Amino acid sequence: MITIGIDIGGTSMKAALTEPGGAVLAKTRRPTLADNSRDATIEQLHSCIEELTAKAAESGHTVDGIGIGVPGTIDLERGVVYHPPNLPQWDEVPLADIMRSRWPVDVRIDNDANCAALGEAHFGAGRDYDNFIGLTLGTGVGSGIILANRIYHGERGFAGEFGHITIDYNGPRCNCGNLGCVEAYIGIRYMMRDAIPILQNESSSPLHQRARNNPESLSPEDLSRAASDGDAVSAGVLRTAGERLGVAIASAANLLDITTFIIGGGISAAGDVLFDGIRGSATSRALRVHRARLTILPASLGNDAGMLGAASLLL
Amino acid sequence: MITIGIDIGGTSMKAALTEPGGAVLAKTRRPTLADNSRDATIEQLHSCIEELTAKAAESGHTVDGIGIGVPGTIDLERGVVYHPPNLPQWDEVPLADIMRSRWPVDVRIDNDANCAALGEAHFGAGRDYDNFIGLTLGTGVGSGIILANRIYHGERGFAGEFGHITIDYNGPRCNCGNLGCVEAYIGIRYMMRDAIPILQNESSSPLHQRARNNPESLSPEDLSRAASDGDAVSAGVLRTAGERLGVAIASAANLLDITTFIIGGGISAAGDVLFDGIRGSATSRALRVHRARLTILPASLGNDAGMLGAASLLL
Numbered sequence: 055m056i057t058i059g060i061d062i063g064g065t066s067m068k069a070a071l072t073e074p075g076g077a078v079l080a081k082t083r084r085p086t087l088a089d090n091s092r093d094a095t096i097e098q099l100h101s102c103i104e105e106l107t108a109k110a111a112e113s114g115h116t117v118d119g120i121g122i123g124v125p126g127t128i129d130l131e132r133g134v135v136y137h138p139p140n141l142p143q144w145d146e147v148p149l150a151d152i153m154r155s156r157w158p159v160d161v162r163i164d165n166d167a168n169c170a171a172l173g174e175a176h177f178g179a180g181r182d183y184d185n186f187i188g189l190t191l192g193t194g195v196g197s198g199i200i201l202a203n204r205i206y207h208g209e210r211g212f213a214g215e216f217g218h219i220t221i222d223y224n225g226p227r228c229n230c231g232n233l234g235c236v237e238a239y240i241g242i243r244y245m246m247r248d249a250i251p252i253l254q255n256e257s258s259s260p261l262h263q264r265a266r267n268n269p270e271s272l273s274p275e276d277l278s279r280a281a282s283d284g285d286a287v288s289a290g291v292l293r294t295a296g297e298r299l300g301v302a303i304a305s306a307a308n309l310l311d312i313t314t315f316i317i318g319g320g321i322s323a324a325g326d327v328l329f330d331g332i333r334g335s336a337t338s339r340a341l342r343v344h345r346a347r348l349t350i351l352p353a354s355l356g357n358d359a360g361m362l363g364a365a366s367l368l369l
Numbered sequence: 370m371i372t373i374g375i376d377i378g379g380t381s382m383k384a385a386l387t388e389p390g391g392a393v394l395a396k397t398r399r400p401t402l403a404d405n406s407r408d409a410t411i412e413q414l415h416s417c418i419e420e421l422t423a424k425a426a427e428s429g430h431t432v433d434g435i436g437i438g439v440p441g442t443i444d445l446e447r448g449v450v451y452h453p454p455n456l457p458q459w460d461e462v463p464l465a466d467i468m469r470s471r472w473p474v475d476v477r478i479d480n481d482a483n484c485a486a487l488g489e490a491h492f493g494a495g496r497d498y499d500n501f502i503g504l505t506l507g508t509g510v511g512s513g514i515i516l517a518n519r520i521y522h523g524e525r526g527f528a529g530e531f532g533h534i535t536i537d538y539n540g541p542r543c544n545c546g547n548l549g550c551v552e553a554y555i556g557i558r559y560m561m562r563d564a565i566p567i568l569q570n571e572s573s574s575p576l577h578q579r580a581r582n583n584p585e586s587l588s589p590e591d592l593s594r595a596a597s598d599g600d601a602v603s604a605g606v607l608r609t610a611g612e613r614l615g616v617a618i619a620s621a622a623n624l625l626d627i628t629t630f631i632i633g634g635g636i637s638a639a640g641d642v643l644f645d646g647i648r649g650s651a652t653s654r655a656l657r658v659h660r661a662r663l664t665i666l667p668a669s670l671g672n673d674a675g676m677l678g679a680a681s682l683l684l
Contacts, residue, residue: 206625212626214624215626216623220616220620223537223654305533305534309514309529309625311522311529313524340547343442344527
């Protein structure tokens with residue numbers, strides 16, 4: 055089965071033509087044109103598919119299905135996308151029907167975080183695990199729950215909002231309205247909110263002056279670079295962020311008896327210091343039966359996870 | 370299919386002979402003799418089964434299977450029970466094999482909290498819900514996750530440790546070693562630990578003098594009685610306990626897209642004031658998509674949930 059997988063991001067969409075084993079026969083990408091119009095974005099999807107369908111034909115293949123990962127809430131049965139925050143021109147879009155009317159093949163749509171987890175399950179760091187939670191650390195905390203090698207969707211397709219596990223019921227206000235969601239600590243903006251006063255007070259950090267003069271310019275990547283160059287202050291901030299993520303991981307492991315967590319997304323590039331924080335906290339907090347088994351791994355597919363997972367929606 | 374379901378508690382075991390629809394043909398119970406010896410408890414099981422098998426024979430039935438709910442960790446595949454905290458004489462007990470060697474029928478074993486949730490799923494407050502989490506509030510917080518009308522066991526059968534969802538990562542120490550588990554607020558002992566200083570300071574409460582002179586005598590039932598008699602202090606303690614449980618409920622709803630929670634166990638008898646606290650907190654904290662749908666119900670089978678659920682393990 056030859057499928058096309060597309061991952062629609064806020065700024066660009068990535069598409070791959072894949073064989074069942076996950077071999078990528080061809081790749082392409084387009085700007086999402088998120089601020090333009092709904093139809094402009096949909097035309098970009100068609101354009102990706104056209105290009106990849108032509109590539110398939112060149113090598114004597116036909117495309118059997120199209121899978122699309124969309125940031126936002128999705129009615130899986132009807133293939134309708136609701137108000138994706140990063141596609142402001144989209145309200146309620148019957149994306150599966152729109153695609154099927156142009157491409158007479160099987161079309162599946164799912165949430166982008168679910169697709170990323172499914173990609174890791176089939177082709178990445180999750181290949182050896184039947185059950186895991188895939189986390190994507192970025193502006194928010196995306197996540198997909200993989201049970202028996204399939205996406206767990208919950209009652210209505212909304213499952214996997216790992217970022218909105220509370221870790222302190224008196225904690226800082228999260229975007230969602232709740233207090234103390236783990237996302238309200240390790241979402242990029244929140245993490246930097248915590249980091250900047252620390253850097254402003256610690257003159258030993260190479261980021262000290264920037265934190266004082268131009269704090270908006272600082273990103274988790276700066277912390278990560280400074281930490282690998284030996285800055286203990288930046289390392290401390292990242293370790294603390296990891297420890298907080300570990301709290302929610304322990305809660306999820308205890309509730310679900312899932313002991314594998316695969317972590318990707320921009321912040322996860324911070325590497326060892328972040329992962330040490332996550333592992334230390336999750337392991338010490340999880341129930342005894344889970345401690346020796348807890349496995350916290352970096353994702354291995356990077357930005358390709360979403361499109362490869364989208365292609366696997368057809369499998 | 371005529372089955373026997375047995376719920377082994379710390380002080381007594383309850384057994385029922387049931388028809389597939391859940392009709393109870395006969396019931397019996399025995400002291401568990403938990404402090405006596407492993408075999409003494411197992412003899413009590415045999416004795417229950419003998420009595421109910423005889424009852425079945427009287428009405429022309431044969432028993433097709435036996436389901437047993439055990440407090441503690443279970444290897445479901447092998448039917449082995451590990452170190453149940455309330456059965457101190459049990460270490461690693463191959464209970465399924467032991468029972469099968471005496472009774473040549475299908476034998477299934479599961480955790481008692483899972484059985485209670487399954488009982489509610491088949492015959493109680495969960496009948497109309499395919500997916501819910503059943504909580505039993507007592508010394509600890511037992512729970513069973515029902516997905517598509519079946520117990521969700523997780524990777525190794527340890528799923529459903531809802532009590533060990535963290536609600537404050539700097540919170541009080543839980544029995545399990547972690548800080549701020551929801552059980553460390555609403556387990557009976559922990560709840561009373563929080564209640565007593567409040568009652569000791571509030572002379573308006575009818576429990577004030579007892580809290581000063583004989584605090585160990587106070588139980589959640591006392592709070593509940595005082596609250597229904599109009600004591601605002603006791604009502605406040607119960608409402609706060611409910612609000613804390615609501616934090617963990619919102620986390621679980623967000624992670625799993627499960628919106629029904631069925632709550633039983635001794636403390637749940639506190640009724641409206643507790644449930645108002647739970648509902649208020651869970652509803653305000655869950656993601657917007659869940660708020661209107663969140664359904665938090667009292668369990669309806671009381672102490673019979675476990676044995677009826679155990680009987681349904683065979684279905």
